[in-house]
Amino acid sequence: MSARTGRHFLQIPGPTNLPDRILRAIDQPTIDHRGPDFAALAKSVIAGAKRLFRTKGALAVFPSSGTGAWEAALTNTLSPGDTVLAFETGQFAALWRVMAARLGLQVELVATDWRHPVEAAEVEARLAADKAHAIKAVMVVHNETSTGVASDVAAIRRAIDRARHPALYLVDAISSLGAMELRHDDWGIDVTIAGAQKGLMLPPGLGFNAISDKALAASRTARLPRAYWDWQPMIAAAETGFFPFTPATNLLFGLKEAVAMLEEEGLDNVAARHDRLAEATRRAVAAWGLEPLCAVAKAHSSALTAVLLPAGHDADAFRRVVLERFDMSLGAGLGKVAGKVFRIGHLGWFNELMLMATLAGVEMGLAAAGVPHRKGGVGAAMDYLAGNAGAVQAQAAAG
Secondary structure (H helix, E strand, O other): OOOOOOOOEEEOOOOOOOOHHHHHHHOOOOOOOOOHHHHHHHHHHHHHHHHHHOOOOEEEEEOOOHHHHHHHHHHHHOOOOOEEEEEEOOHHHHHHHHHHHHOOOEEEEEEOOOOOOOOHHHHHHHHHHOOOOOEEEEEEEOEEOOOOEEOOHHHHHHHHHHOOOOOEEEEEOOOOOOOOOOOOOOOOOOEEEEEOOOOOOOOOOOEEEEEOHHHHHHHOOOOOOOOOOOHHHHHHHHHHOOOOOOOOHHHHHHHHHHHHHHHHHOHHHHHHHHHHHHHHHHHHHHHHOOEEOOOOHHHEOOOEEEEEOOOOOOHHHHHHHHHHHHOEEEEEOOHHHOOOEEEEEOOOOOOHHHHHHHHHHHHHHHHHOOOOOOOOHHHHHHHHHHHOHHHHHHHHHHO
16 A cells, blocks of 8 residues: 555544543553552542533443443343343344343343334333333443434333333443433433443543442342452442552543543533534435435434445445545444445544545545445535534533
8 A cells, every 4th residue: 555644534433533632641651550649530530420421329430341331231230030121223232132141131122123213112012011020121222333323211211110110221322422412310320331432532441330329229139240340349449549450540541531621512512513513414425315324313323324325335345445545444334234334433522624524535435436426415514514603603602
């Protein structure tokens, strides 16, 4: 390959671009994780992370991927043979369901075509029919990273309450925390699962569980084996500042900076920015004559857009053209949509001009790869963003 100039465009839906501020925060000497300076750091970042989850409850922070945080949520709350209600809205929901089965849980699965969200009415009906309360937990992916389909977490909570069912409510917010509205306490979530490498703008390596009092009570009688993933020693870190094993020290430096950046912008403003950039992306897709994988307007993700290519055109071949010609990485289709879709990540450290460059790369790539499309997607996005300039400035002034 010829030498590259300029920055590589990483437009997958995670890991996301790293802000210079976070790179500088991580780039410092590692400190003694048994010393007083570390204790102060740990207490500060755990308190800050709780504010991002919008919770006053317990928080466990593991040196792990989001997958580890999935396992922690299951093993701390459930016992062998317990039944969980799972909804397959995409590849990551499917993998979480597979993990539950491998851990010895019984999975009642509601399959979808990967184009639709979890429906609150379906949750209510399933739970209302469970008169014996055999279902011990409901597992929902808030924002399915493989499909760009977002489910209404608050509405699902209301459905659980209407069914008067005691099941725990477990929510994967790995690609929504720091990008979309998320309210752990207000929405009645029992365990919210998250990771560092998406809206939090960090490298991979931190997994989070935000934990309700009800989930904590369940952990005292849950019998699935756990050792590394045990909540109690991790929760104690919030009080003492010391982890039960070696923490990801420099990632915690980065997390402190990420919290500062998100709070400087304001969490509501962060969500509004992602909403705006997502809408501009969808307008570009429509102008190209292409179609988002998500088939329900109210369920469109604000963190990413998965785009269907016309039949007979390989999305992975298209992605290769974009990478080779324009040095931009787009997300691959996963699972049963592999080769059928590409994914545009528009989350994290991201703004209007970065989006316009991304969409220009996609539009040039469609032409270079011979994918049937109409021109004008970039212009459609630009017109939308320019038309909202006044509202954006007013929002920024309001803080």
